[in-house]
Amino acid sequence: MTTPRATSLSQSTDYLDDVPAIIEYIWCGESVGLQLARPTPSDVKTVQHTWSNGDDADITLATEFYSKKVVARRVSKRITSGVRAKFVLQSINGVDVKMDNFNEMMVVLKTGHAAGIPQVLAFHPNPPPVMVKNVPEDGALDRAGVTTEYELMTINHINVGYLTIDQIGRMLHDSAKPCHLTFGWTALHDDDIHVHLAGLSVTDVVTV
Incomplete structure (x- = not known):
C-alpha cells in the first residue's frame, strides 16, 4: 500500500479528466432558477x-x-x-x-x-452526484446547455462532490461573485436518479 500523504483533493482537477461534456458558467449572484439536489442511497454498503x-x-x-x-x-x-x-x-x-x-x-x-x-x-462508496433538478426553460443556464442530465462539479474550482447539500448551499451563498460554476455530464445517470430527485421536498433542494 502506498504511504498516504495529507494532500487535498478539493481543488484537484483529476476527476474532470474523464468527463465527456463540461459546461463552464460564470454566475454573478442573480437568481437563475437553478435547483440542485442529491439522491440519497437507501443502503450504503461498507x-x-x-x-x-x-x-x-x-x-x-x-x-x-x-x-x-x-x-x-x-x-x-x-x-x-x-x-x-x-x-x-x-x-x-x-x-x-x-x-x-x-x-x-x-x-x-x-x-x-x-x-x-x-x-x-x-x-x-463515493456519494451520489449533485444533480441539476431543474433549470427554467429558456433561462440563462438552459441557453448555456445545462439540463437535468448534468451535475454540479465545482464552485470556483472547488470540488463539491463530497459536500452535503447544505454545505453547497452555503458555499454558493457565501462565495465571491462572479462565481465560476462547472457542470459535467458523465453519462452514468439512470432513470432511478431522476425519479428520486422528483420526489424530494423543497428542504432537500438548493435553489439559486
Whole structure:
C-alpha cells in the first residue's frame, strides 16, 4: 500500500479528466432558477480492505479539505476487495478517520502493518452526484446547455462532490461573485436518479 500523504483533493482537477461534456458558467449572484439536489442511497454498503504482510496492492489516500473526508485517490488494479477510486475511508481498525486525525491514523496504520498485524480499512462508496433538478426553460443556464442530465462539479474550482447539500448551499451563498460554476455530464445517470430527485421536498433542494 502506498504511504498516504495529507494532500487535498478539493481543488484537484483529476476527476474532470474523464468527463465527456463540461459546461463552464460564470454566475454573478442573480437568481437563475437553478435547483440542485442529491439522491440519497437507501443502503450504503461498507467495503472492507485488509492490508496484510506481503500485500503490495496500492491504495493512495488524500484528504478532502472542505468536507474533512479522506478519499481513495488511486486504487491499484490488484485490489480485489471492491475498493475503488473516490471511495471514502471511514475507519481504520474500527477507529473513525477524518482529516483532523489523518496523520495520526497513518502512523497507526504503518506501525501496525510493520508489526505484522493485519490492518482493516473500511470504505463507503463515493456519494451520489449533485444533480441539476431543474433549470427554467429558456433561462440563462438552459441557453448555456445545462439540463437535468448534468451535475454540479465545482464552485470556483472547488470540488463539491463530497459536500452535503447544505454545505453547497452555503458555499454558493457565501462565495465571491462572479462565481465560476462547472457542470459535467458523465453519462452514468439512470432513470432511478431522476425519479428520486422528483420526489424530494423543497428542504432537500438548493435553489439559486
